[in-house]
Amino acid sequence: MGTHVIKMPDIGEGIAEVELSQWHVKVGDLVVEDQVLADVMTDKAMVDIPSPVHGKVIALGGQPGEVMAVGSVLISIEVEGAGNLKESAAPAPVKEAPVAPKVEAAVESKPAAADAPRPAAVCQGPMVAREADERPLASPAVRKHALDLGIQLRLVRGSGPAGRVLHEDLEAYLAQGQSNASAPAAAAYVQRNDEEQIQVIGMRRKIAQRMQDATQRAAHFSYVEEIDVTAIEELRAHLNEKHGASRGKLTLLPFLVRALVVALRDFPQMNARYDDEAQVITRLGAVHVGVATQSDVGLMVPVVRHAEARSLWDSAAEISRLANAARNGKASRDELSGSTITLTSLGALGGIVSTPVLNLPEVAIVGVNKIVERPMVVKGQVVIRKMMNLSSSFDHRVVDGMDAALFIQAIRGLLEQPATLFVE
Template structure:
């Protein structure tokens, strides 16, 4: 028998060290050629380390969260053959899950209130074998639905792709719980004294570092404006009814992207990057809109390039494509870099007000809150209108408060009179 030593590969781009993010094997496991052994994290991407041989794992060279130098011993595998030690340090293929740009809007795990709601008493469906800190796969809408129902997502069995929890799974869980309504529920009220320490490693560490860096370096200030989106929502519904079957359905996001593009013509200082070390502001003619997207590994910001040259449907198609790629871990590095201004939204979880964190080196980020119907007074009459807040943040080192307010007011005017979005 011999020992095959795999060293931390040189991934390129001048990277001297990487973070060991996760092991996929343990000592004693039998591995086969091309089986993924570990994930490592660079500043830009998650990288798979595959096995070049068949054999048995006899030693691991580090622990998750450890920063390892290129060329250091990653793993040792016992192989059949001569007893000499072989070394392998060939570059590993990149897994398309690059690191996320920083945002504070990552959706937190939905949890029931400390005092269970009345509906929670019937949520006694079959337990699913998940760890307490494991984050089940589910969309923000499903998480909100579960929160409203008083359901802990980690207890629900998902039937969607990769075990994703669907709305139908929540209904099935409720139905099973109602059939077991007579089961004891005392455990739900038992006191707990357990604690759990969760290391901040991998993608979460990178997001935390970028977030801290952004808040320390930039002079953030936020501005919130209320917008009447009744007219643009009516236009969206009309276009979907007329063209949805042939061109695809439109969400509000393409209209917001269009509003950004038009407003930036008068406020080019918002479409800029600030190099605070060189003390240089670069204003860009091209509008590359980053669209913050929640994925299973953290918040990513795929980029809609040259939004200024795209129609509503072109923007909608590109947003949908990029969001799908980010959520499935298939977005490339180029698709996750190069934005000039960012648009962020929590969708159904949008809340009333948020304070987005800048995506450095950008100087502006526009945050979208949820749409609600409210009575409004228009020309002395009380009418029901669809209202939405824009909660946006700016770098006060570059952007003055008045300019920021005027910029958001311009977006407001465009959305409240949507025909102006298309008047050249």
């Protein structure tokens, strides 16, 4: 028997250190070639580290949340033969993703050598018994969902990598009748003294650092305006009825992207990046719209590139594709970087007013609030209209208040008179 030492690989782009986000194995586990061992976090994305060998895990080189240098020992695996104890090799990362590992099994189905060790067989079924103090792998969103449902997470079998519990596993657990239907109601009348400490690591740490950095460096100011979206909602409904079956359904987002593109022709200072160290503003002709997307591990901003060259349906399809990729952990690093202006929306949860934080080094972010029906006075008559607020933030070091207001008013005019979105 020998020892194969796997070192932290060189991810590229001059990165000298990465954060160890999550282990998918523990000491004593049997692993096969190409099985995902760990997730590491760079400045931009999550990267899966695969095993280059079959063997048994005998030592882990770090703890989740630890920042490790490229070339440091990540994990040691006992293997048949001499191993590489004297001459270590690092595996190449196989996947970049903005969120937690993908939900497919981490071990490929290809056969291994007959004498190679194999992982223990995975038991089927939605329920599993764990020790009372054993903490199953699960995202914060899954933990909250389980708490809301009154499910003890340690009893749920996880179908994700390394037994990670997914939303689908909670649904399977409920379908098997294992949950106590009265638990959520009973919980309202039972005193609770439990606590849960969640370490801020991985993507959540990166989000926290970026938000803190943005609020400390940029001089934020927000501007809120209400918009009558009755006409554009009627147009959207008409287009979906006529072309939805053949071209796909349109949400409001592609119309907002189009409004940004048209308004930016007169306000190029909004489609810019500010290098505050070099004191240089770069205005860009290409409109790369970042669309803020919520995932299980936090906020992602996939980028709709060259929105100025896209039709409504092209934008809609790209927004949908990127959002799904981000939520499923399959968006690439390129798809998560390079935006020039950001659009953020919480849909029906959008509230009345928000104060979005800039996505540095951008200088503008447009926030979309929910659509509500309200009585409005139109030509002296009280009528019911569909109203929506835009809550937008700007970097006051670069953008003047008057220009910000005029920019949002331009978007308002385009959305309230939707035909102008398509007049060249």
